[in-house]
Amino acid sequence: MRGAPLRGSSAPLPTPSRTQAVCPWTPSCLGTHRSPLEVRLGAVPRSAWGPLANPPGVFSPGSLLSGASAEQTYGEVNQLGGVFVNGRPLPNAIRLRIVELAQLGIRPCDISRQLRVSHGCVSKILARYNETGSILPGAIGGSKPRVTTPNVVKHIRDYKQGDPGIFAWEIRDRLLADGVCDKYNVPSVSSISRILRNKIGSLAQPGPYEASKQPPSQPTLPYNHIYQYPYPSPVSPTGAKMGSHPGVPGTAGHVSIPRSWPSAHSVSNILGIRTFMEQTGALAGSEGTTYSPKMEDWAAVNRTAFPATPAVNGLEKPALEADIKYTQSASTLSAVGGFLPACAYPASNQHGVYSAPGGGYLAPGPPWPPAQGPPLAPPGAGVAVHGGELAAAMTFKHPSREVADRKPPSPGSKAPDALSSLHGLPIPASTS
DNA sequence: CTCGTGACGGTTGAA
DNA sequence: AGTTCAACCGTCACG
Numbered sequence: 001m002r003g004a005p006l007r008g009s010s011a012p013l014p015t016p017s018r019t020q021a022v023c024p025w026t027p028s029c030l031g032t033h034r035s036p037l038e039v040r041l042g043a044v045p046r047s048a049w050g051p052l053a054n055p056p057g058v059f060s061p062g063s064l065l066s067g068a069s070a071e072q073t074y075g076e077v078n079q080l081g082g083v084f085v086n087g088r089p090l091p092n093a094i095r096l097r098i099v100e101l102a103q104l105g106i107r108p109c110d111i112s113r114q115l116r117v118s119h120g121c122v123s124k125i126l127a128r129y130n131e132t133g134s135i136l137p138g139a140i141g142g143s144k145p146r147v148t149t150p151n152v153v154k155h156i157r158d159y160k161q162g163d164p165g166i167f168a169w170e171i172r173d174r175l176l177a178d179g180v181c182d183k184y185n186v187p188s189v190s191s192i193s194r195i196l197r198n199k200i201g202s203l204a205q206p207g208p209y210e211a212s213k214q215p216p217s218q219p220t221l222p223y224n225h226i227y228q229y230p231y232p233s234p235v236s237p238t239g240a241k242m243g244s245h246p247g248v249p250g251t252a253g254h255v256s257i258p259r260s261w262p263s264a265h266s267v268s269n270i271l272g273i274r275t276f277m278e279q280t281g282a283l284a285g286s287e288g289t290t291y292s293p294k295m296e297d298w299a300a301v302n303r304t305a306f307p308a309t310p311a312v313n314g315l316e317k318p319a320l321e322a323d324i325k326y327t328q329s330a331s332t333l334s335a336v337g338g339f340l341p342a343c344a345y346p347a348s349n350q351h352g353v354y355s356a357p358g359g360g361y362l363a364p365g366p367p368w369p370p371a372q373g374p375p376l377a378p379p380g381a382g383v384a385v386h387g388g389e390l391a392a393a394m395t396f397k398h399p400s401r402e403v404a405d406r407k408p409p410s411p412g413s414k415a416p417d418a419l420s421s422l423h424g425l426p427i428p429a430s431t432s
Numbered sequence: 433c434t435c436g437t438g439a440c441g442g443t444t445g446a447a
Numbered sequence: 448a449g450t451t452c453a454a455c456c457g458t459c460a461c462g
Contacts, residue, residue: 078458087442087456109434118458123435140455141444436462443456 082116089137090117090125098122099129152187155180156195168192 075083084090094115101111108126112119129135152175159171168189175181187195 076458084457085443086458087444089456107434119435120437120459121457123437124457127436138455139445141446141453142455143446143453438459438461440459441457444454445452446454447450447452 078116078118080113080116080118082118084117089140090121092135095125095135095137098125099135102126102129152180153195156187156192160196168196171196 075085077083089095094117097115098111098117101114102108102122106114108122109119111117112122115122125135155175155178156171159166159174169192171192172186172189175186176183181187
């Protein structure tokens with residue numbers, strides 16, 4: 001009922017949106033799924049990104065536009081004028097921005113308008129962030145890690161052989177009892193039945209299965225592995241590993257983003273955001289081109305991302321620049337406060353900006369204290385959790401909130417403060 | 433006016 | 448190689 005006919009892609013872009021989107025988002029994709037950072041930084045998860053990865057090169061905005069391939073489509077425009085790719089996650093940069101703005105106290109509805117992202121999406125991202133501490137989208141596609149690993153199948157077979165009359169639920173219990181599986185990865189009764197039927201039905205066969213491929217996946221690392229949410233593994237939290245360098249793919253990678261938030265970083269991000277937005281007025285510039293620019297961005301983003309280290313460096317500059325620009329922060333804030341009209345959406349240059357931020361997340365990995373306040377921190381805590389930075393943010397929050405609320409006609413007035421705060425942000429409490 | 437929520441159409445990747 | 452399935456996505460519209 002609700003979904004009226006309009007459905008997701010609100011307006012079918014005039015452009016042909018058919019074809020598979022090439023993932024302009026690539027960047028996002030990268031970043032998003034799995035360990036974005038990781039991916040980019042180096043650990044490219046094989047296939048997963050494959051498609052995505054390629055695209056970057058492929059779909060440079062230019063190409064997109066060029067329309068060479070006729071249909072490359074890429075985006076659609078939502079009711080707010082924002083460009084999105086149906087089915088694909090928003091770019092990390094935007095996701096990050098959403099969270100940052102929220103932490104600054106900007107209301108979701110305002111964030112939605114500013115970034116031209118549906119409020120539902122903003123709500124979802126913020127909710128997710130509060131729950132998991134991650135701004136990253138979940139893993140798309142694929143299947144959950146198999147629970148019926150060879151080892152499990154082997155045990156099932158053993159149980160069955162030992163007691164041909166055993167019921168699936170009994171097997172299940174035994175798997176748990178024997179520690180073969182834990183409650184999270186124990187196969188369902190139906191799965192066990194299927195195994196009995198398909199794989200063990202013909203008990204005789206020892207099962208090519210066993211030997212065959214054993215996914216490295218140990219039962220123990222079920223989801224998170226793949227669906228990595230940023231849970232900082234309890235271990236990492238110390239920040240030890242990840243903390244240090246973002247450059248490093250590892251776990252840090254994916255989680256990284258959220259945690260990384262280098263305060264400073266965040267600041268820069270914010271700044272970046274601004275710039276990005278402002279600069280880009282782009283979208284505004286040419287709506288028609290809209291996508292392309294975006295794509296570019298993304299592509300750009302990706303790129304930056306890709307070149308792992310180098311990228312980082314590259315990023316930095318941009319970031320810095322951004323910062324510098326931002327010094328003017330006032331504008332930024334003002335922007336925030338004042339809310340640029342829709343045009344704010346940065347379509348194009350973002351990448352520049354983004355990249356910076358993107359790198360940002362990666363790189364700085366400091367203080368985010370996911371450590372204690374892991375992902376799951378309570379919603380309320382969510383923000384607070386961040387500890388230093390976030391805390392700072394929080395602090396700002398109120399203020400900023402005020403700012404936001406006021407949205408006084410004269411952005412300038414307060415905004416500046418806010419920004420400055422932001423700068424300070426990282427350590428407001430501590431430093432200041 | 434906000435915001436949470438669910439349906440929808442879409443993409444992705446493993447099986 | 449192609450299909451199926453299940454996961455996720457963002458948008459939209461409702462309440």
